[in-house]
Amino acid sequence: MPHDEIREPVRVLTFPRQTFVSLLVFCVFWEVLSHLAPVLGIPPFAIPSLVRIAKSIATITPIDIVVTLARVIGALIASFVLGLAMAMAMYRSDRLEKYLHPIVRLFMAVPVVSWILFAVLWFPGVEFRIGFVLVVVCGPVFMVDTLDAMRSVPRELRHMMQSFRPTGLQFFIKLMLPAIVPTIFTSWKVNISLAIRVVTIAELVGAVTGIGHQLSVAQELFSVADVFAWTIVLVALLFMLEAIVARVEHRLLRWRA
Amino acid sequence: MSVPPPIDVRGLRKVFWQTTTGQAVIAIDQLDLTIAPREVLAIVGQTGCGKSTFFDLMIGLEAPTEGSIRIGDKYPHADFDHFRGKIATVFQQDRLLPWRSALDNAKLPLELIGMDEDEQRKRALTWLKRLGLGQFTNAYPHELSGGMRQRVAIARAFVVQPDILLADEAFGHLDEVTAAELRETFLALARECGSTAILITHQLEEAISVGDRIVVFGKSAKLLADIHVAQWPKSKYALLREAIQFTLQNNRLDPRLKRIGAKAKRKKKR
Numbered sequence: 001m002p003h004d005e006i007r008e009p010v011r012v013l014t015f016p017r018q019t020f021v022s023l024l025v026f027c028v029f030w031e032v033l034s035h036l037a038p039v040l041g042i043p044p045f046a047i048p049s050l051v052r053i054a055k056s057i058a059t060i061t062p063i064d065i066v067v068t069l070a071r072v073i074g075a076l077i078a079s080f081v082l083g084l085a086m087a088m089a090m091y092r093s094d095r096l097e098k099y100l101h102p103i104v105r106l107f108m109a110v111p112v113v114s115w116i117l118f119a120v121l122w123f124p125g126v127e128f129r130i131g132f133v134l135v136v137v138c139g140p141v142f143m144v145d146t147l148d149a150m151r152s153v154p155r156e157l158r159h160m161m162q163s164f165r166p167t168g169l170q171f172f173i174k175l176m177l178p179a180i181v182p183t184i185f186t187s188w189k190v191n192i193s194l195a196i197r198v199v200t201i202a203e204l205v206g207a208v209t210g211i212g213h214q215l216s217v218a219q220e221l222f223s224v225a226d227v228f229a230w231t232i233v234l235v236a237l238l239f240m241l242e243a244i245v246a247r248v249e250h251r252l253l254r255w256r257a
Numbered sequence: 258m259s260v261p262p263p264i265d266v267r268g269l270r271k272v273f274w275q276t277t278t279g280q281a282v283i284a285i286d287q288l289d290l291t292i293a294p295r296e297v298l299a300i301v302g303q304t305g306c307g308k309s310t311f312f313d314l315m316i317g318l319e320a321p322t323e324g325s326i327r328i329g330d331k332y333p334h335a336d337f338d339h340f341r342g343k344i345a346t347v348f349q350q351d352r353l354l355p356w357r358s359a360l361d362n363a364k365l366p367l368e369l370i371g372m373d374e375d376e377q378r379k380r381a382l383t384w385l386k387r388l389g390l391g392q393f394t395n396a397y398p399h400e401l402s403g404g405m406r407q408r409v410a411i412a413r414a415f416v417v418q419p420d421i422l423l424a425d426e427a428f429g430h431l432d433e434v435t436a437a438e439l440r441e442t443f444l445a446l447a448r449e450c451g452s453t454a455i456l457i458t459h460q461l462e463e464a465i466s467v468g469d470r471i472v473v474f475g476k477s478a479k480l481l482a483d484i485h486v487a488q489w490p491k492s493k494y495a496l497l498r499e500a501i502q503f504t505l506q507n508n509r510l511d512p513r514l515k516r517i518g519a520k521a522k523r524k525k526k527r
Contacts, residue, residue: 160352163316164366165341174368178356255356255397 048225056229061214065233068203068210071127072195072241075134079191080184082135083142088172090143091150108140112198120206130202130210137198138191145190149183150176182256185249192241196234211237261420261453262329264292264315269478270323271310284310285478287324297447297454299468301461303505307478308457312425315455316344328421342370345414347443349426351406353398353413359385359405360394363412370417384412388442404435411439415446422447422454429460440467461498473501475508482514 027050034049048056086104090097115136119129153176161175203212211230218226269288272281284307292298302308313319314326317333317340325332331339345366353362364381372380385394388408398406407427414422424443428436444467447454458464464471465486473482481504489497500511 156348156350156352157354159318160346160348162318163344163346164369165317165337165344166369170369174365175354178354181356253356255358255399 045222045224048228052225053228053232056223056225057232060229060233064210064214065237068199068212069237071130071134071203071210072192072199072237075131075199076138076188076191076195078131079135079138080142080188082139084146086139086143087146087150090147091176097147104140104143107136108144112137112201116202116205119202126207129206130199133202134195134198138195141191141194142187145183145187146180149180152183153179182249182253185245185253188245189242192245193238196238196241200234259420259451261294261451262331263294264290264421264453265327266290266292266324267327268324269311269314269321269326271307271314271319272322283477285314288478288480290472290480290483292453292455295448295451295453297444297456297467297469299456299458299464299471300474301458301464301471301501301505302474302478304459306474306476308459308474309425311474311478312423312457315421315423316346342366342417343420345417345419345422347407347410347414347422347424347427349429351398351403351410353406353409355398358395358397359390359401359409359412362398362409363416365413366417380416381412384416385409387446388412404431404439407431407435407439408442411443411446415450418450419452422450422452424454424456426458427456428463429458436463437466443467461501464501465494465497471501473504475505479508481505481508482510484514 030047031050034044034047034052037044037047086100090100112133115133116129119132123129123132157175157179161171166174199210200212200215203210204216205212207213211234215227215230218224218230266288269285269290270283271285272283274281288311300308300311310319314321315333317337320334326334328340333340333344353359354365357365360378360381363385364377367377367380382391382394385391385408388411390405390408390412393401393405398409401409411427414424427443428440431439440463444454456464456467468486471482471484471486472480473484475481482501484497484501486497496513500513503511504514
Protein backbone atom coordinates (compact mmCIF):
# COMPACT_ATOMS: atom_id res chain seq x y z
CA MET A 1 0.00 0.00 0.00
CA PRO A 2 1.18 3.55 -0.58
CA HIS A 3 2.97 5.13 2.32
CA ASP A 4 0.56 7.27 4.23
CA GLU A 5 3.06 9.04 6.39
CA ILE A 6 3.92 12.58 5.39
CA ARG A 7 7.55 12.73 4.51
CA GLU A 8 9.61 15.55 5.88
CA PRO A 9 10.91 17.65 3.00
CA VAL A 10 14.60 17.04 2.42
CA ARG A 11 16.57 20.11 3.33
CA VAL A 12 19.19 20.93 0.78
CA LEU A 13 20.88 23.78 2.64
CA THR A 14 21.08 22.87 6.29
CA PHE A 15 22.90 24.79 8.96
CA PRO A 16 22.48 22.81 12.14
CA ARG A 17 23.20 24.25 15.56
CA GLN A 18 26.27 22.03 16.00
CA THR A 19 27.87 23.48 12.85
CA PHE A 20 27.20 26.99 14.06
CA VAL A 21 28.68 26.23 17.49
CA SER A 22 31.82 24.58 16.11
CA LEU A 23 32.41 27.47 13.69
CA LEU A 24 31.90 29.96 16.50
CA VAL A 25 34.38 28.11 18.73
CA PHE A 26 36.90 28.07 15.88
CA CYS A 27 36.48 31.84 15.32
CA VAL A 28 36.91 32.58 19.03
CA PHE A 29 40.01 30.38 19.15
CA TRP A 30 41.42 32.13 16.07
CA GLU A 31 40.74 35.59 17.47
CA VAL A 32 42.42 34.70 20.77
CA LEU A 33 45.36 33.20 18.91
CA SER A 34 45.75 36.32 16.74
CA HIS A 35 45.98 38.45 19.93
CA LEU A 36 48.40 36.03 21.59
CA ALA A 37 50.60 35.62 18.51
CA PRO A 38 53.29 38.16 19.55
CA VAL A 39 53.48 36.57 23.01
CA LEU A 40 53.91 33.12 21.40
CA GLY A 41 56.66 34.42 19.13
CA ILE A 42 54.55 34.23 15.96
CA PRO A 43 54.73 37.28 13.62
CA PRO A 44 51.42 39.22 13.94
CA PHE A 45 50.76 39.19 10.16
CA ALA A 46 50.75 35.36 10.14
CA ILE A 47 47.52 35.13 12.15
CA PRO A 48 45.42 38.17 11.26
CA SER A 49 42.44 39.06 13.41
CA LEU A 50 38.91 38.41 12.18
CA VAL A 51 38.39 42.15 11.73
CA ARG A 52 41.44 42.32 9.47
CA ILE A 53 40.16 39.34 7.42
CA ALA A 54 36.72 40.97 7.20
CA LYS A 55 38.36 44.16 5.87
CA SER A 56 40.16 42.09 3.21
CA ILE A 57 36.89 40.42 2.23
CA ALA A 58 35.36 43.89 1.80
CA THR A 59 38.06 44.79 -0.74
CA ILE A 60 37.60 41.68 -2.86
CA THR A 61 37.07 42.34 -6.56
CA PRO A 62 33.89 40.57 -7.77
CA ILE A 63 35.20 40.38 -11.34
CA ASP A 64 37.83 37.83 -10.24
CA ILE A 65 35.14 35.71 -8.64
CA VAL A 66 33.02 35.89 -11.80
CA VAL A 67 36.01 34.96 -13.99
CA THR A 68 36.93 31.94 -11.86
CA LEU A 69 33.31 30.84 -11.64
CA ALA A 70 32.88 31.13 -15.41
CA ARG A 71 36.04 29.09 -15.99
CA VAL A 72 34.89 26.37 -13.58
CA ILE A 73 31.35 26.14 -14.94
CA GLY A 74 32.42 26.33 -18.58
CA ALA A 75 35.08 23.65 -18.13
CA LEU A 76 32.75 21.40 -16.13
CA ILE A 77 30.09 21.55 -18.82
CA ALA A 78 32.66 20.80 -21.54
CA SER A 79 34.13 17.95 -19.45
CA PHE A 80 30.68 16.50 -18.80
CA VAL A 81 29.66 16.56 -22.47
CA LEU A 82 32.97 15.03 -23.49
CA GLY A 83 32.91 12.43 -20.70
CA LEU A 84 29.32 11.42 -21.46
CA ALA A 85 29.97 11.14 -25.20
CA MET A 86 33.07 9.02 -24.62
CA ALA A 87 31.29 6.82 -22.08
CA MET A 88 28.42 6.24 -24.52
CA ALA A 89 30.82 5.34 -27.31
CA MET A 90 32.75 2.99 -25.03
CA TYR A 91 29.54 1.40 -23.75
CA ARG A 92 28.51 0.63 -27.30
CA SER A 93 31.87 -0.63 -28.47
CA ASP A 94 34.00 -2.98 -26.40
CA ARG A 95 36.82 -2.63 -28.90
CA LEU A 96 36.85 1.15 -28.55
CA GLU A 97 36.88 0.76 -24.79
CA LYS A 98 39.88 -1.55 -24.95
CA TYR A 99 41.80 1.11 -26.87
CA LEU A 100 40.61 4.17 -24.94
CA HIS A 101 40.64 2.86 -21.41
CA PRO A 102 44.46 2.70 -21.02
CA ILE A 103 44.77 6.27 -22.32
CA VAL A 104 42.15 7.50 -19.89
CA ARG A 105 43.89 5.69 -17.01
CA LEU A 106 47.14 7.30 -18.07
CA PHE A 107 45.55 10.77 -18.14
CA MET A 108 44.10 10.22 -14.67
CA ALA A 109 47.49 9.22 -13.29
CA VAL A 110 49.25 12.40 -14.47
CA PRO A 111 49.51 14.96 -11.63
CA VAL A 112 47.62 18.23 -12.02
CA VAL A 113 50.84 20.24 -11.77
CA SER A 114 52.28 18.37 -14.75
CA TRP A 115 49.17 19.16 -16.80
CA ILE A 116 49.53 22.83 -15.85
CA LEU A 117 53.16 22.85 -16.94
CA PHE A 118 52.31 21.07 -20.21
CA ALA A 119 49.56 23.61 -20.83
CA VAL A 120 51.92 26.54 -20.19
CA LEU A 121 54.49 25.04 -22.55
CA TRP A 122 52.07 23.99 -25.29
CA PHE A 123 49.44 26.74 -25.49
CA PRO A 124 49.90 30.52 -25.69
CA GLY A 125 46.34 31.52 -24.67
CA VAL A 126 45.69 31.77 -20.94
CA GLU A 127 42.01 30.83 -21.14
CA PHE A 128 42.73 27.82 -23.32
CA ARG A 129 45.44 26.66 -20.92
CA ILE A 130 43.11 26.77 -17.93
CA GLY A 131 40.25 25.20 -19.87
CA PHE A 132 42.55 22.45 -21.11
CA VAL A 133 43.81 21.60 -17.62
CA LEU A 134 40.29 21.53 -16.18
CA VAL A 135 38.87 19.39 -18.98
CA VAL A 136 41.78 16.96 -18.95
CA VAL A 137 41.41 16.50 -15.17
CA CYS A 138 37.60 16.46 -14.84
CA GLY A 139 36.64 14.84 -18.19
CA PRO A 140 38.02 11.37 -17.36
CA VAL A 141 36.26 11.39 -13.97
CA PHE A 142 32.93 12.08 -15.67
CA MET A 143 33.69 9.41 -18.26
CA VAL A 144 34.67 6.67 -15.82
CA ASP A 145 31.72 7.39 -13.50
CA THR A 146 29.22 7.48 -16.38
CA LEU A 147 30.54 4.29 -17.95
CA ASP A 148 30.40 2.48 -14.61
CA ALA A 149 26.85 3.71 -14.08
CA MET A 150 25.80 2.54 -17.53
CA ARG A 151 27.26 -0.89 -16.85
CA SER A 152 25.42 -1.02 -13.52
CA VAL A 153 21.96 -0.55 -15.03
CA PRO A 154 20.23 -3.78 -13.96
CA ARG A 155 20.14 -6.47 -16.62
CA GLU A 156 16.45 -7.05 -15.82
CA LEU A 157 15.56 -3.48 -16.76
CA ARG A 158 17.62 -3.62 -19.96
CA HIS A 159 15.96 -6.92 -20.85
CA MET A 160 12.48 -5.52 -20.16
CA MET A 161 13.20 -2.43 -22.25
CA GLN A 162 14.60 -4.44 -25.15
CA SER A 163 11.56 -6.71 -25.11
CA PHE A 164 9.47 -3.67 -26.11
CA ARG A 165 11.82 -3.10 -29.06
CA PRO A 166 13.02 0.47 -28.65
CA THR A 167 15.31 2.17 -31.17
CA GLY A 168 18.88 2.77 -30.02
CA LEU A 169 18.08 6.39 -29.18
CA GLN A 170 14.90 5.47 -27.29
CA PHE A 171 16.82 2.88 -25.32
CA PHE A 172 19.33 5.51 -24.26
CA ILE A 173 16.84 8.31 -23.55
CA LYS A 174 14.15 6.25 -21.83
CA LEU A 175 16.36 3.87 -19.87
CA MET A 176 20.07 4.55 -19.72
CA LEU A 177 20.03 8.29 -19.18
CA PRO A 178 17.46 8.36 -16.34
CA ALA A 179 19.14 5.34 -14.76
CA ILE A 180 22.54 7.03 -14.62
CA VAL A 181 21.28 10.41 -13.38
CA PRO A 182 22.04 9.67 -9.68
CA THR A 183 25.66 8.80 -10.56
CA ILE A 184 25.94 11.87 -12.77
CA PHE A 185 25.01 14.06 -9.80
CA THR A 186 27.57 12.36 -7.58
CA SER A 187 30.15 12.86 -10.30
CA TRP A 188 29.25 16.56 -10.58
CA LYS A 189 29.69 17.00 -6.83
CA VAL A 190 33.12 15.35 -6.91
CA ASN A 191 34.17 17.32 -9.98
CA ILE A 192 33.04 20.70 -8.61
CA SER A 193 35.34 20.28 -5.65
CA LEU A 194 38.13 19.04 -7.95
CA ALA A 195 37.63 21.87 -10.45
CA ILE A 196 37.73 24.57 -7.76
CA ARG A 197 41.07 23.24 -6.52
CA VAL A 198 42.52 22.76 -10.01
CA VAL A 199 41.40 26.16 -11.31
CA THR A 200 43.04 27.84 -8.34
CA ILE A 201 46.39 26.18 -9.07
CA ALA A 202 46.08 26.85 -12.80
CA GLU A 203 45.30 30.53 -12.18
CA LEU A 204 48.07 30.73 -9.63
CA VAL A 205 50.60 29.70 -12.26
CA GLY A 206 49.44 31.06 -15.54
CA ALA A 207 46.69 33.69 -15.23
CA VAL A 208 46.36 37.43 -14.67
CA THR A 209 42.75 37.25 -13.50
CA GLY A 210 40.74 35.06 -11.18
CA ILE A 211 40.92 33.98 -7.58
CA GLY A 212 44.10 31.96 -8.07
CA HIS A 213 45.86 35.00 -9.45
CA GLN A 214 44.65 37.12 -6.51
CA LEU A 215 45.97 34.49 -4.11
CA SER A 216 49.34 34.72 -5.86
CA VAL A 217 49.29 38.52 -5.48
CA ALA A 218 48.39 38.21 -1.78
CA GLN A 219 51.27 35.80 -1.28
CA GLU A 220 53.71 38.19 -2.97
CA LEU A 221 52.50 40.97 -0.65
CA PHE A 222 52.76 38.73 2.44
CA SER A 223 49.09 39.53 3.13
CA VAL A 224 47.84 36.54 5.06
CA ALA A 225 44.52 38.34 5.62
CA ASP A 226 44.01 38.56 1.84
CA VAL A 227 44.93 34.89 1.43
CA PHE A 228 42.33 34.06 4.07
CA ALA A 229 39.74 36.32 2.44
CA TRP A 230 40.18 34.70 -1.02
CA THR A 231 40.23 31.24 0.53
CA ILE A 232 36.93 31.95 2.27
CA VAL A 233 35.51 33.12 -1.06
CA LEU A 234 36.70 29.90 -2.72
CA VAL A 235 35.13 27.74 -0.03
CA ALA A 236 31.89 29.74 -0.22
CA LEU A 237 31.90 29.31 -3.99
CA LEU A 238 32.34 25.56 -3.62
CA PHE A 239 29.49 25.33 -1.08
CA MET A 240 27.26 27.44 -3.30
CA LEU A 241 27.85 25.28 -6.37
CA GLU A 242 27.35 22.10 -4.33
CA ALA A 243 24.11 23.50 -2.94
CA ILE A 244 22.85 24.29 -6.43
CA VAL A 245 23.66 20.75 -7.62
CA ALA A 246 22.04 19.28 -4.49
CA ARG A 247 18.89 21.31 -5.13
CA VAL A 248 18.64 20.19 -8.74
CA GLU A 249 19.40 16.62 -7.66
CA HIS A 250 16.65 16.71 -5.05
CA ARG A 251 14.21 17.98 -7.63
CA LEU A 252 15.10 15.47 -10.32
CA LEU A 253 15.47 12.46 -8.04
CA ARG A 254 12.29 12.92 -6.03
CA TRP A 255 11.24 9.45 -7.21
CA ARG A 256 13.77 7.91 -4.84
CA ALA A 257 12.43 6.37 -1.68
CA MET B 258 -10.05 -6.90 -33.33
CA SER B 259 -7.51 -8.44 -35.70
CA VAL B 260 -6.65 -12.11 -35.46
CA PRO B 261 -3.07 -12.63 -34.28
CA PRO B 262 -0.84 -14.66 -36.58
CA PRO B 263 -0.14 -18.32 -35.77
CA ILE B 264 3.19 -19.27 -34.24
CA ASP B 265 5.17 -22.05 -35.79
CA VAL B 266 8.29 -23.39 -34.12
CA ARG B 267 10.29 -25.80 -36.29
CA GLY B 268 13.44 -27.71 -35.38
CA LEU B 269 14.38 -25.01 -32.85
CA ARG B 270 17.81 -25.42 -31.32
CA LYS B 271 19.69 -23.03 -29.11
CA VAL B 272 23.23 -23.61 -27.99
CA PHE B 273 25.20 -21.40 -25.61
CA TRP B 274 28.93 -21.50 -25.12
CA GLN B 275 30.17 -21.10 -21.56
CA THR B 276 32.52 -18.15 -21.31
CA THR B 277 34.91 -19.78 -18.87
CA THR B 278 35.15 -23.33 -20.25
CA GLY B 279 34.07 -22.76 -23.85
CA GLN B 280 31.78 -25.78 -23.49
CA ALA B 281 28.54 -25.95 -25.43
CA VAL B 282 25.30 -26.00 -23.44
CA ILE B 283 22.24 -27.12 -25.36
CA ALA B 284 19.37 -25.10 -23.96
CA ILE B 285 16.81 -26.14 -26.57
CA ASP B 286 17.13 -29.16 -28.83
CA GLN B 287 14.90 -29.76 -31.87
CA LEU B 288 11.70 -28.24 -30.57
CA ASP B 289 8.60 -28.37 -32.77
CA LEU B 290 5.52 -26.52 -31.59
CA THR B 291 2.54 -24.83 -33.18
CA ILE B 292 0.49 -22.27 -31.32
CA ALA B 293 -2.87 -21.28 -32.73
CA PRO B 294 -4.08 -17.66 -32.77
CA ARG B 295 -5.72 -16.60 -29.47
CA GLU B 296 -4.63 -19.78 -27.76
CA VAL B 297 -3.58 -19.57 -24.12
CA LEU B 298 -0.58 -21.83 -23.81
CA ALA B 299 1.08 -22.68 -20.54
CA ILE B 300 4.61 -24.00 -20.66
CA VAL B 301 5.72 -25.96 -17.62
CA GLY B 302 9.08 -27.42 -16.88
CA GLN B 303 11.69 -27.76 -14.20
CA THR B 304 14.37 -25.15 -13.58
CA GLY B 305 16.99 -25.16 -16.33
CA CYS B 306 14.82 -26.89 -18.92
CA GLY B 307 15.08 -24.03 -21.41
CA LYS B 308 11.79 -22.23 -20.66
CA SER B 309 13.44 -18.84 -20.26
CA THR B 310 15.61 -19.38 -23.35
CA PHE B 311 12.43 -20.13 -25.27
CA PHE B 312 10.97 -16.90 -23.86
CA ASP B 313 13.99 -14.90 -25.08
CA LEU B 314 13.80 -16.54 -28.50
CA MET B 315 10.08 -15.79 -28.71
CA ILE B 316 10.58 -12.11 -27.98
CA GLY B 317 13.45 -12.02 -30.44
CA LEU B 318 16.25 -11.06 -28.05
CA GLU B 319 18.11 -14.23 -28.96
CA ALA B 320 18.62 -15.77 -32.39
CA PRO B 321 18.06 -19.52 -32.83
CA THR B 322 21.21 -21.58 -33.43
CA GLU B 323 19.19 -23.76 -35.78
CA GLY B 324 15.56 -23.99 -36.84
CA SER B 325 13.08 -21.17 -36.65
CA ILE B 326 10.26 -19.44 -34.86
CA ARG B 327 7.82 -18.03 -37.35
CA ILE B 328 5.02 -15.68 -36.35
CA GLY B 329 2.79 -15.34 -39.39
CA ASP B 330 5.38 -14.90 -42.11
CA LYS B 331 7.91 -13.03 -39.95
CA TYR B 332 10.65 -14.02 -37.54
CA PRO B 333 10.89 -12.31 -34.13
CA HIS B 334 14.69 -11.96 -34.20
CA ALA B 335 15.31 -11.27 -37.87
CA ASP B 336 12.28 -8.97 -38.22
CA PHE B 337 12.81 -7.37 -34.81
CA ASP B 338 11.31 -3.95 -35.57
CA HIS B 339 8.25 -5.45 -37.26
CA PHE B 340 7.02 -6.72 -33.90
CA ARG B 341 7.27 -3.37 -32.09
CA GLY B 342 3.92 -3.00 -30.30
CA LYS B 343 2.86 -6.51 -31.35
CA ILE B 344 4.59 -8.59 -28.70
CA ALA B 345 4.36 -7.63 -25.02
CA THR B 346 5.89 -9.18 -21.96
CA VAL B 347 5.23 -9.58 -18.25
CA PHE B 348 8.14 -10.77 -16.15
CA GLN B 349 8.47 -12.44 -12.78
CA GLN B 350 9.57 -9.20 -11.17
CA ASP B 351 7.54 -6.20 -12.22
CA ARG B 352 10.61 -4.51 -13.77
CA LEU B 353 9.04 -1.08 -13.51
CA LEU B 354 11.29 1.91 -14.07
CA PRO B 355 11.66 3.39 -10.57
CA TRP B 356 11.87 6.99 -11.79
CA ARG B 357 8.53 6.77 -13.57
CA SER B 358 5.10 6.97 -12.01
CA ALA B 359 2.62 4.13 -12.53
CA LEU B 360 1.07 6.08 -15.40
CA ASP B 361 4.41 6.78 -17.06
CA ASN B 362 5.44 3.15 -16.68
CA ALA B 363 2.18 1.96 -18.21
CA LYS B 364 2.55 4.23 -21.21
CA LEU B 365 6.16 3.30 -21.96
CA PRO B 366 5.38 0.89 -24.85
CA LEU B 367 3.12 3.52 -26.40
CA GLU B 368 5.96 6.05 -26.29
CA LEU B 369 8.17 3.55 -28.08
CA ILE B 370 5.70 3.10 -30.93
CA GLY B 371 5.43 6.89 -31.21
CA MET B 372 1.76 7.28 -30.32
CA ASP B 373 0.33 10.76 -29.80
CA GLU B 374 0.94 12.01 -26.22
CA ASP B 375 -2.76 12.53 -25.35
CA GLU B 376 -3.70 9.15 -26.69
CA GLN B 377 -0.86 7.55 -24.70
CA ARG B 378 -2.16 9.10 -21.51
CA LYS B 379 -5.75 8.18 -22.22
CA ARG B 380 -4.95 4.56 -23.01
CA ALA B 381 -2.59 4.09 -20.07
CA LEU B 382 -5.16 5.59 -17.69
CA THR B 383 -7.86 3.32 -19.04
CA TRP B 384 -5.74 0.22 -18.48
CA LEU B 385 -4.61 1.28 -15.03
CA LYS B 386 -8.23 1.89 -14.05
CA ARG B 387 -9.23 -1.51 -15.42
CA LEU B 388 -6.59 -3.06 -13.23
CA GLY B 389 -7.89 -1.20 -10.19
CA LEU B 390 -5.13 1.37 -10.01
CA GLY B 391 -7.15 4.48 -10.83
CA GLN B 392 -6.19 6.04 -7.50
CA PHE B 393 -2.49 5.36 -7.87
CA THR B 394 -1.62 6.63 -11.32
CA ASN B 395 0.86 9.17 -9.96
CA ALA B 396 2.46 6.84 -7.43
CA TYR B 397 6.05 5.78 -7.92
CA PRO B 398 6.82 2.03 -7.86
CA HIS B 399 8.32 2.19 -4.35
CA GLU B 400 5.01 3.55 -3.09
CA LEU B 401 3.08 0.51 -4.34
CA SER B 402 2.73 -3.01 -2.99
CA GLY B 403 4.13 -6.02 -4.92
CA GLY B 404 0.69 -6.91 -6.28
CA MET B 405 0.02 -3.35 -7.37
CA ARG B 406 3.37 -3.12 -9.10
CA GLN B 407 2.63 -6.31 -10.99
CA ARG B 408 -0.71 -4.84 -12.02
CA VAL B 409 1.13 -1.85 -13.48
CA ALA B 410 3.39 -4.29 -15.34
CA ILE B 411 0.30 -6.05 -16.71
CA ALA B 412 -1.20 -2.71 -17.75
CA ARG B 413 2.10 -1.91 -19.48
CA ALA B 414 1.83 -5.16 -21.45
CA PHE B 415 -1.82 -4.76 -22.43
CA VAL B 416 -1.68 -1.08 -23.28
CA VAL B 417 -0.50 -1.82 -26.83
CA GLN B 418 -3.16 -4.52 -27.25
CA PRO B 419 -0.52 -6.92 -28.50
CA ASP B 420 -0.96 -9.89 -30.80
CA ILE B 421 1.19 -12.00 -28.53
CA LEU B 422 1.54 -11.82 -24.78
CA LEU B 423 4.38 -13.55 -23.03
CA ALA B 424 4.47 -13.98 -19.28
CA ASP B 425 7.52 -15.47 -17.60
CA GLU B 426 6.60 -16.71 -14.10
CA ALA B 427 4.56 -13.54 -13.86
CA PHE B 428 2.65 -14.49 -10.71
CA GLY B 429 5.15 -16.81 -9.10
CA HIS B 430 6.48 -14.39 -6.50
CA LEU B 431 3.11 -13.18 -5.24
CA ASP B 432 1.08 -14.64 -2.40
CA GLU B 433 -1.47 -17.21 -3.51
CA VAL B 434 -4.53 -14.96 -3.13
CA THR B 435 -3.01 -12.07 -5.09
CA ALA B 436 -1.56 -14.46 -7.67
CA ALA B 437 -4.92 -16.17 -8.25
CA GLU B 438 -6.66 -12.83 -8.59
CA LEU B 439 -4.09 -11.46 -11.02
CA ARG B 440 -4.03 -14.69 -13.02
CA GLU B 441 -7.77 -14.44 -13.50
CA THR B 442 -7.55 -10.78 -14.52
CA PHE B 443 -4.70 -11.53 -16.90
CA LEU B 444 -6.61 -14.35 -18.55
CA ALA B 445 -9.81 -12.33 -18.89
CA LEU B 446 -7.94 -9.42 -20.44
CA ALA B 447 -5.99 -11.66 -22.81
CA ARG B 448 -9.23 -13.25 -24.02
CA GLU B 449 -10.88 -9.86 -24.37
CA CYS B 450 -7.95 -8.47 -26.38
CA GLY B 451 -7.89 -11.57 -28.54
CA SER B 452 -4.16 -12.02 -27.93
CA THR B 453 -2.27 -15.26 -28.09
CA ALA B 454 -0.91 -15.75 -24.58
CA ILE B 455 2.10 -17.83 -23.65
CA LEU B 456 2.64 -18.32 -19.93
CA ILE B 457 5.81 -19.83 -18.68
CA THR B 458 5.41 -21.26 -15.24
CA HIS B 459 6.65 -23.94 -12.90
CA GLN B 460 3.36 -24.02 -10.99
CA LEU B 461 1.09 -26.77 -12.20
CA GLU B 462 -2.02 -25.26 -10.59
CA GLU B 463 -1.41 -22.08 -12.54
CA ALA B 464 -0.87 -23.95 -15.81
CA ILE B 465 -4.04 -26.02 -15.37
CA SER B 466 -6.22 -23.10 -14.31
CA VAL B 467 -5.04 -20.74 -17.03
CA GLY B 468 -3.98 -22.68 -20.08
CA ASP B 469 -6.13 -23.91 -22.97
CA ARG B 470 -3.18 -26.11 -23.58
CA ILE B 471 -0.20 -27.17 -21.51
CA VAL B 472 3.12 -28.18 -22.95
CA VAL B 473 5.58 -29.90 -20.66
CA PHE B 474 9.25 -29.29 -21.31
CA GLY B 475 11.89 -31.82 -20.30
CA LYS B 476 15.62 -31.11 -20.34
CA SER B 477 16.77 -29.03 -23.33
CA ALA B 478 13.14 -28.09 -23.91
CA LYS B 479 12.31 -31.57 -25.14
CA LEU B 480 8.56 -31.66 -25.64
CA LEU B 481 7.40 -34.32 -23.19
CA ALA B 482 3.67 -33.71 -23.31
CA ASP B 483 1.18 -31.57 -25.16
CA ILE B 484 -2.10 -31.45 -23.27
CA HIS B 485 -5.35 -29.83 -24.37
CA VAL B 486 -6.90 -28.96 -21.04
CA ALA B 487 -10.42 -28.73 -22.45
CA GLN B 488 -10.28 -32.46 -23.21
CA TRP B 489 -9.96 -33.17 -19.51
CA PRO B 490 -13.06 -33.10 -17.33
CA LYS B 491 -12.62 -30.90 -14.29
CA SER B 492 -13.12 -33.94 -12.07
CA LYS B 493 -9.87 -35.37 -13.47
CA TYR B 494 -7.74 -32.28 -12.79
CA ALA B 495 -6.12 -33.93 -9.78
CA LEU B 496 -5.09 -36.86 -11.96
CA LEU B 497 -3.83 -34.45 -14.63
CA ARG B 498 -1.69 -32.64 -12.06
CA GLU B 499 -0.32 -35.95 -10.84
CA ALA B 500 0.47 -37.13 -14.37
CA ILE B 501 2.27 -33.88 -15.26
CA GLN B 502 4.20 -34.13 -12.01
CA PHE B 503 5.25 -37.66 -12.94
CA THR B 504 6.27 -36.53 -16.43
CA LEU B 505 8.39 -33.72 -15.00
CA GLN B 506 10.05 -35.90 -12.40
CA ASN B 507 10.86 -38.78 -14.76
CA ASN B 508 11.57 -36.73 -17.88
CA ARG B 509 9.20 -38.99 -19.88
CA LEU B 510 5.52 -38.93 -20.72
CA ASP B 511 3.21 -40.38 -18.10
CA PRO B 512 1.12 -43.11 -19.87
CA ARG B 513 -2.03 -41.76 -18.18
CA LEU B 514 -1.66 -38.55 -20.17
CA LYS B 515 -1.52 -40.53 -23.40
CA ARG B 516 -4.46 -42.73 -22.44
CA ILE B 517 -6.84 -40.07 -21.27
CA GLY B 518 -5.83 -37.74 -24.10
CA ALA B 519 -6.58 -40.42 -26.68
CA LYS B 520 -9.88 -41.32 -24.98
CA ALA B 521 -10.93 -37.67 -24.99
CA LYS B 522 -10.02 -37.34 -28.65
CA ARG B 523 -12.13 -40.38 -29.57
CA LYS B 524 -15.04 -39.06 -27.56
CA LYS B 525 -14.80 -35.72 -29.33
CA LYS B 526 -14.76 -37.38 -32.77
CA ARG B 527 -17.89 -39.33 -31.97
